[in-house]
Amino acid sequence: MALMKNVLGFVVAIIVVFVFTNAGLGQISTQSSNALAAANDRSTGVMVQGIEADDLRSFNLRIGVAPADFAAGRHAVISRQVADALAVKVGDRFLLIDPRGARAPFGAVPRTTTFKVAAVVEFAPSADATITVYVSRKAFEELSGGAP
DSSP: HHHHHHHHHHHHHHHHHHHHHHHHHHOOOOOEEEEEETTTTTTEEEEEEEOOGGGGGGOOOOOOOOOOHHHSSSSSEEEEEHHHHHTTTOOEEEEEEEEEEEEEEEEHHHHHHHEEEEEEEOOSGGGEEEEEEEEEEHHHHHHHHOOO
């Protein structure tokens, strides 16, 4: 039953992301894709956006890592909604799963990457940002296999 709720939540999140993304409501020029975030025996569908470390200034927040460390990958800035859904805070780790993954003989093998929460965005810059995880462009390309 819990798995069914997680899958349903992921599907709803993908639909919401699709609607808001196609409505042109984004504020930062980014690469983005849909993924599943998991931590503490919880999961939620998210939109993952690859951004430059300098783009973090537009959020007007203090992040727990230097911009160079963010750019190197493995740190993420997450929305309050994602933080609450996963029960994580700054300094905690969570897993991102890209369902498209790498091709294998029996289908796609999901790509997974663990990130450390560098900051939590309390006020989203746009409606679609409420379920967003921001990672460096480098980390985004590794997670998504370079897909925009």
